[in-house]
Amino acid sequence: xxxxxxxxxxxxxxxxxxxxxxxxxxxxxxxxxxxxxxxxxxxxxxxxxxxxxxxxxxxxxxxxxxxxxxxxxxxxxxxxxxxxxxxxxxxxxxxxxxxxxxxxxxxxxxxxxx
Amino acid sequence: xxxxxxxxxxxxxxxxxxxxxxxxxxxxxxxxxxxxxxxxxxxxxxxxxxxxxxxxxxxxxxxxxxxxxxxxxxxxxxxxxxxxxxxxxxxxxxxxxxxxxxxxxxxxxxxx
Numbered sequence: 001x002x003x004x005x006x007x008x009x010x011x012x013x014x015x016x017x018x019x020x021x022x023x024x025x026x027x028x029x030x031x032x033x034x035x036x037x038x039x040x041x042x043x044x045x046x047x048x049x050x051x052x053x054x055x056x057x058x059x060x061x062x063x064x065x066x067x068x069x070x071x072x073x074x075x076x077x078x079x080x081x082x083x084x085x086x087x088x089x090x091x092x093x094x095x096x097x098x099x100x101x102x103x104x105x106x107x108x109x110x111x112x113x114x
Numbered sequence: 115x116x117x118x119x120x121x122x123x124x125x126x127x128x129x130x131x132x133x134x135x136x137x138x139x140x141x142x143x144x145x146x147x148x149x150x151x152x153x154x155x156x157x158x159x160x161x162x163x164x165x166x167x168x169x170x171x172x173x174x175x176x177x178x179x180x181x182x183x184x185x186x187x188x189x190x191x192x193x194x195x196x197x198x199x200x201x202x203x204x205x206x207x208x209x210x211x212x213x214x215x216x217x218x219x220x221x222x223x224x225x226x
Contacts, residue, residue, distance in 0.1 A: 002157070002159070006157075031211075031212070033213060033214075035214075040219075041218050041219075042118070042203050042205070042216025042217050042218050043158070043203075043214070043216050044216070045213040045214065045215070048213055050211075055211060056209075056211045056213065089155075091157060093214075095212065101148075101163060101165070101212070102148065102163050103148070103160070103212075103214060104160065105150075105157045105158040105159075105160075106157050107156060108156070108157045110155065
């Protein structure tokens, strides 16, 4: 257990539905990252927060994706009008405090879009 | 743009063997390089992080080296065990945000 939690662990949805994932980082970490991982590939960066401010977004993050981190604590990632191509593992990582540059990853949310 | 490549994509070895996993990166101006382990369907577990000023890091049976000039890092696993079977990923941070750029991983199987 890295100290980063994600909910839900698995989500199955039908194409066109909206889904929301939650990430709870290690409490003293001010940086929070979202990554997406497809089968057989390494994770790809989606977006990054420092405290409550969303400072960078990848081109992978289409208009259907939105992320928030109210009060600089937990974060949510919402996907609207899901498509089959959104099926992937969504990983959250946190960094800061005494982590010595190490990013700590949560267990991920596996999304399947039917 | 940083690109990270891992070779081989898959490796199968008998228990007890020493082995080396390779990672190469295109931009040598890295802050550090991190090795992770990922079990099937799970998140990533950090194994070792080598700062740009370091040449290697050791943790138990694992030793990671970094050669910035050649754009390469290796992960050495001594006396492999079936429990070492997993996918091993290397990653380098980029930009002020330090977001990680990952390789595609090496899937290791250690046969009993």
